[in-house]
Amino acid sequence: MANSSNSTATSLNFVLMLSLLLFFSVAESQFFGEFLKPNPTPVCNSIYGVQTGYICFNIKQKFNLTDELFTSVNPNLNCTALFTGQWLCTKGALQ
Structure with missing residues (x-):
């Protein structure tokens, strides 16, 4: 009987440790995910050459x-x- 309860306790400890590991990895990814996101890249769909005086x-x-x-x-x-002549983006978006 002692061997059976030892095995059950070991199994429960293993499940608890896996659950905690999963919980903390999900929580960490949600917390740090905002900081680790790359900056959006601008995509230009139309350009304009600057005119004199603009x-x-x-x-x-x-x-x-x-x-x-x-x-x-x-x-x-x-x-x-x-x-004058500098190219600027006049239509686009962030991706």
Whole structure:
């Protein structure tokens, strides 16, 4: 009888350990998953060459773009350093 209860206790301990391991791995992936997600990649579907005298404001107005969309599809753009002929994305999304 002692051997049978020892075997049962060992089995229960094993199931408990597996359950805890599964619980913590799921909890950790949900907690750290937000921090480990890669940044979305901008995808450009249409481009525009900057005209002489144009600033970011003019381009956003011309193509009816929100600040958020314009910035998201042109992530490294410095609006204070635009130059004539510079290519900008005017239509796109984040993936």
